[in-house]
Amino acid sequence: xxxxxxxxxxxxxxxxxxxxxxxxxxxxxxxxxxxxxxxxxxxxxxxxxxxxxxxxxxxxxxxxxxxxxxxxxxxxxxxxxxxxxxxxxxxxxxxxxxxxxxxx
Amino acid sequence: xxxxxxxxxxxxxxxxxxxxxxxxxxxxxxxxxxxxxxxxxxxxxxxxxxxxxxxxxxxxxxxxxxxxxxxxxxxxxxxxxxxxxxxxxxxxxxxxxxxxxxxxxxxxxxxxxxxxxxxxxxxxxxxxxxxxxxxxxxxxxxxxxxxxxxxxxxxxxxxxxxxxxxxxxxxxxxxxxxxxxxxxxxxxxxxxxxxxxxxxxxxxxxxxxxxxxxxxxxxxxxxxxxxxxxxxxxxxxxxxxxxxxxxxxxxxxxxxxxxxxxxxxxxxxxxxxxxxxxxxxxxxxxxxxxxxxxxxxxxxxxxxxxxxxxxxxxxxxxxxxxxxxxxxxxxxxxxxxxxxxxxxxxxxxxxxxxxxxxxxxxxxxxxxxxxxxxxxxxxxxxxxxxxxxxxxxxxxxxxxxxxxxxxxxxxxxxxxxxxxxxxxxxxxxxxxxxxxxxxxxxxxxxxxxxxxxxxxxxxxxxxxxxxxxxxxxxxxxxxxxxxxxxxxxxxxxxxxxxxxxxxxxxxxxxxxxxxxxxxxxxxxxxxxxxxxxxxxxxxxxxxxxxxxxxxxxxxxxxxxxxxxxxxxxxxxxxxxxxxxxxxxx
Numbered sequence: 001x002x003x004x005x006x007x008x009x010x011x012x013x014x015x016x017x018x019x020x021x022x023x024x025x026x027x028x029x030x031x032x033x034x035x036x037x038x039x040x041x042x043x044x045x046x047x048x049x050x051x052x053x054x055x056x057x058x059x060x061x062x063x064x065x066x067x068x069x070x071x072x073x074x075x076x077x078x079x080x081x082x083x084x085x086x087x088x089x090x091x092x093x094x095x096x097x098x099x100x101x102x103x104x
Numbered sequence: 105x106x107x108x109x110x111x112x113x114x115x116x117x118x119x120x121x122x123x124x125x126x127x128x129x130x131x132x133x134x135x136x137x138x139x140x141x142x143x144x145x146x147x148x149x150x151x152x153x154x155x156x157x158x159x160x161x162x163x164x165x166x167x168x169x170x171x172x173x174x175x176x177x178x179x180x181x182x183x184x185x186x187x188x189x190x191x192x193x194x195x196x197x198x199x200x201x202x203x204x205x206x207x208x209x210x211x212x213x214x215x216x217x218x219x220x221x222x223x224x225x226x227x228x229x230x231x232x233x234x235x236x237x238x239x240x241x242x243x244x245x246x247x248x249x250x251x252x253x254x255x256x257x258x259x260x261x262x263x264x265x266x267x268x269x270x271x272x273x274x275x276x277x278x279x280x281x282x283x284x285x286x287x288x289x290x291x292x293x294x295x296x297x298x299x300x301x302x303x304x305x306x307x308x309x310x311x312x313x314x315x316x317x318x319x320x321x322x323x324x325x326x327x328x329x330x331x332x333x334x335x336x337x338x339x340x341x342x343x344x345x346x347x348x349x350x351x352x353x354x355x356x357x358x359x360x361x362x363x364x365x366x367x368x369x370x371x372x373x374x375x376x377x378x379x380x381x382x383x384x385x386x387x388x389x390x391x392x393x394x395x396x397x398x399x400x401x402x403x404x405x406x407x408x409x410x411x412x413x414x415x416x417x418x419x420x421x422x423x424x425x426x427x428x429x430x431x432x433x434x435x436x437x438x439x440x441x442x443x444x445x446x447x448x449x450x451x452x453x454x455x456x457x458x459x460x461x462x463x464x465x466x467x468x469x470x471x472x473x474x475x476x477x478x479x480x481x482x483x484x485x486x487x488x489x490x491x492x493x494x495x496x497x498x499x500x501x502x503x504x505x506x507x508x509x510x511x512x513x514x515x516x517x518x519x520x521x522x523x524x525x526x527x528x529x530x531x532x533x534x535x536x537x538x539x540x541x542x543x544x545x546x547x548x549x550x551x552x553x554x555x556x557x558x559x560x561x562x563x564x565x566x567x568x569x570x571x572x573x574x575x576x577x578x579x580x581x582x583x584x585x586x587x588x589x590x591x592x593x594x595x596x597x598x599x600x601x602x603x604x605x606x607x608x609x610x611x612x613x614x615x616x617x618x619x620x621x622x623x624x625x626x627x628x629x630x631x632x633x634x635x636x637x638x639x640x641x642x643x644x645x646x647x648x649x650x651x652x653x654x655x656x657x658x659x660x661x662x663x664x665x666x667x668x669x670x671x672x673x674x675x676x677x678x679x680x681x682x683x684x685x686x687x688x689x
Binding site: 020022030031054055058059062065066067068069070071080082083085086087088089092093095 | 253
């Protein structure tokens with residue numbers, strides 16, 4: 001868990017985040033809101049959020065192995081990370097995105 | 105004796121979808137419950153995935169029902185490769201729009217959970233797959249993998265319950281596989297949600313030989329076979345061998361076919377075996393079982409009948425070479441495609457595996473004669489009763505196909521030669537026993553027809569000889585010391601010849617004697633006759649002399665009376681009168 005070195009490396013990268021939803025459900029709306037808030041706070045200016053509605057594009061679910069809704073996929077930086085749920089627990093989201101060591 | 109089980113099952117309410125898996129539909133009374141989800145459970149490596157996959161493949165290729173395979177364990181490539189090992193062309197079916205699959209990877213290490221979620225993603229993928237090909241059948245293999253990938257089991261359980269309802273609402277016939285738990289049918293107790301139909305697969309190792317068993321644990325609203333049934337995964341897919349529900353309704357044939365040995369045919373009511381009968385040949389080592397079987401095979405091929413020879417002891421080449429040495433040419437018919445050799449190491453698989461393979465081979469080659477040499481090499485798996493019923497099944501299946509079977513079976517020296525390893529003798533219609541008899545320092549083979557149903561057959565022991573011109577059967581000598589065979593028989597034959605010769609000589613001697621006597625008699629008769637001739641002449645001369653004297657006396661008397669001047673006429677005239685009176689008579 002040498003997150004210190006990783007963090008410095010990530011600093012100059014643009015984060016690509018993909019949020020999979022299935023229609024405008026309360027969970028999806030909540031997840032998007034939570035994600036937006038966290039990004040603004042921790043990754044201001046160097047992130048991009050893609051929202052994919054599987055009801056409209058069901059064939060895209062296979063590619064990222066989406067099972068649960070909502071699912072947040074960190075495409076960049078590598079490695080790919082997945083967080084499922086409405087992202088209401090900010091601490092867990094930060095750990096999941098490698099923005100904070102798991103011990104915290 | 106109607107098909108008790110079969111008809112009851114079909115008359116029941118539940119609508120069924122044939123799985124297309126050989127034997128399984130028979131056990132399940134027609135197939136899986138239509139529009140319902142069935143559970144297939146069992147330990148690791150018991151064939152759950154393959155059973156589920158075949159359900160889709162058969163549905164797609166035989167019943168025109170497209171299928172979706174959602175895999176939680178194997179990738180698409182792995183699935184295609186595994187399917188190919190059972191002879192399934194998954195890419196081909198996919199190209200024809202009859203099959204699609206989706207690999208759902210669940211890796212806990214990659215997933216962080218925060219807050220509320222559902223499995224809508226899975227539903228969307230399933231729905232997308234189902235609607236893309238208009239699927240009627242679905243497999244979820246192994247859905248319990250989700251439990252290792254996600255921490256929130258209460259969400260999972262709720263979602264799975266919703267999933268099963270979702271499948272039912274769409275009228276999809278589904279198979280869900282799961283691993284057996286310690287005390288439950290499935291590790292996560294999913295049988296609570298789907299319990300219309302549960303199939304349990306088992307894989308056990310008995311004396312280093314693995315056997316696979318299948319059992320229908322539960323089938324709500326339908327009767328089903330409740331036994332454990334052996335099954336096989338071969339290159340032609342799954343095959344379940346129902347060991348019960350044996351129907352004795354095959355036709356009996358009155359046609360007779362030759363055993364290939366004229367003398368043996370003679371022993372069997374002059375005509376040979378019955379067609380579509382089961383012939384058992386038992387004997388100790390080296391008594392000519394293979395030769396007898398090969399001769400029968402050759403005879404069948406010569407009649408132009410397709411024959412399968414299952415060799416469990418020798419390789420086909422070796423059999424052909426050995427049989428060529430006794431004038432039985434099997435190679436000719438093998439090359440002509442009339443004869444199929446199927447050789448396999450008997451100890452590699454369990455008995456049911458062999459039986460199922462034999463059925464498969466027979467179905468593919470469609471022979472009218474099947475030879476198994478030797479049957480006793482197949483390992484016994486399970487109780488003798490089980491083996492017996494499996495054998496019965498095989499014999500029935502073959503008889504139904506109109507096949508004449510000849511099985512050889514080795515009995516070891518110590519045993520009673522009239523017992524067979526698997527107790528199949530009572531199944532046999534004709535039972536030939538080969539036995540070696542030791543007399544005068546040599547071993548000879550004796551042949552008995554122990555039984556032959558429905559025909560007159562010889563009750564005599566015959567000597568069975570293997571010559572370079574084939575097999576032959578000789579009458580044996582039954583003397584005070586018992587049955588004589590081999591050299592003893594030849595010695596006996598010589599002895600008899602000697603006695604015959606002696607008698608013949610005696611007769612000719614006596615005949616000569618008789619002739620001599622006759623000669624003597626004849627010569628004596630000649631001598632007597634010549635003596636007689638001599639005496640006859642003598643006597644005739646004397647008679648003449650006497651007659652002359654008599655006449656001279658008469659003349660003298662006449663002259664005397666004439667000289668006296670006719671004194672007494674009476675004496676002189678009487679003979680004349682007499683002579684006159686006699687003349688007319």
